Amino acid sequence: MTPVSLPRPPVAGDRDPSRAHWMELFFDLVFVALVGQLAHGLHVHPSFATLAIFVALFASVWWSWVNLTFVVDVSPQLSARRLSIVMLIAMFAVGALAVAAPEAVGDRAWLFAAGNALLRVLLLAVWVRMSWAGGTASRVRILAYNGVTAVIWLVSIALPAPAIFVLWALAIVIEVVLLTVTSGAWSSLALDRMNVEHLSERFGLLVIIVLGESVLSIVAAVSDAWTVAAGVVGALGLLLTAGLAWSFFLYGVEAMTSGLEKLLAAGDARGIRDTVGFLPFLLLAGVTAISGALAEAIAHPGDALPAALAASLGGGIALFYLTNAIIARRYGDPWRRVLRWAVPAVALPALLAVAALWLPAAASVGCGVAILAVVVASSELASRSRRLPDRQGSATIY
Incomplete structure (x- = not known):
């Protein structure tokens, strides 16, 4: 395809396209419910089959979210009212996905398909109007x-299993392939209209939603168990979640903003595609999977975690940091700096995934907290050492 070159649209006067609009935040409320519904299966039936289903469904949900976020990001001409209409329609579509999620591979598969279809029709309408x-x-x-x-x-709504799932996969593959092969052709549209501040804020808010699902799971599990041991493990679970939040919000959001600005300045549309469209899915899937392990550990602190949840705990933490390391490299960070924190941040949780098969669940969560404490402390020391020469240099100059 030949490159697409479109005139830069005027910015709507009643909203700031560099900030997430209130209606986007309102839309995120139903997304909270959807993430919780998807993760529920890991709490009730912790198995590798359930984990695989969760990852597959979360992939389709993530892909819908990122497509909607991107089309809003490159549509500065949308007025506040038009944006509100788009987000309200999207809420009904995502609400259907949330209702269908517990039985998305069963009796409610038709509703899950209908919700995804409605989202595509909505995106089609916005893209037609824009380009x-x-x-x-x-x-x-x-x-x-x-x-x-x-x-x-x-x-797919009219088809039985497994044909319905084959069509779901086909639809997503078509979109991924089209995005991959036409990135160069559409780079002018993306680069001319993309708003880095808005994208960073939206992804930061999504991480809050996913971490919030873990917090809700912890609170609900402690409330159900209501024992001293459950309370202790719940407190450890909150510390673990806080460690992930600390890592992302003190380092990740700023790194995303500066990294996207570098890619934008370099005209690297494929780098933007990878770090916005593909890689964050792994990070968010890892964080969401952890919630099931925490809920199980609170309910049964003295027993070893089931194999799928042991993998979810250690593997989820490892995947979170591995994805961050890959994204950092795509943003241009040197190997030496990335490996310094990525090797322990990935290797130690991977070992935990194995050890959690034998350790009591409470001890496994405690080890997870200790690992995050080491990683966060190392990051803080490294950050302080990088700032110190700047302060000393400033003192010398002035």
Whole structure:
């Protein structure tokens, strides 16, 4: 496809496109429910089959969220009212996904498909309004990316398993392939209109939502068990969640903003695609999977975690830091700096995933907290040592 070159649209006068709008935050409320519904299966039936289903469903949900977020990000001309209409329609679609999630591979598969179809139709409408005038190449991509896939999701409603799931996978594969092969052609649109501040804020808010699901699970599990041991493990679970939050919000958000600005300045549309569209899914899936292990540890602190939840605990922490390391490299951080924190941050949780098969669940969560304490402390010391020469240099100059 030939490159798409569209005039930069005027910015709507009643909203700041560099900030998340209140209606986007309102939309996130139903996304909280969806994440909780998806993670519920890990709490009730902790097995590798349940874990695989969770990852697959979360992939489709993540892909819908990132597509919606990106189209809003590159649509500064959307007024507050039009944006509100888009987000309200999206809320009903995501609400359908949330209701369907517990039985998305069973009796409510049709509803899960219908919710995804509605989201594609909504995205199609926004893209048509924004870039239909871009020529034939633009129209073909728009119709294929959201139009064809919307039809596939709709057709799947009438099919039995496993055909319905094959069509779901086909729809997502089509979108991923189209995004991959046409990144160069659409780079001018993305680079000209992309707002780094808005993207960083939206992803930061999504991480809060996912971490919030873990907090809700911890509180609910302690409330159900109501023992001293459950309270202790619950406190450890909150510390573990706080460690992940500390790592992301003190380092990750700022790194994302500066990293995207570097990629934007370099015109690296593929780097933006990877660090916005693909890699954060792994980070969020890892964080969400941890919640099931914490709930089980609170309910049965003296027993070893089931194998799937042991993998979720250690593997989730390892995946969180591994994804951050890959993203840091894509942003241009040198190997030496990345490996300094990434090796222990990934290797130690990976060992925990094995040790948690034999350790009491309470001890496993305690080890997770200790690992995060080491990683966070190391990051703080490294950050302080980097700031010290700057302060000394300033003192010398002035």
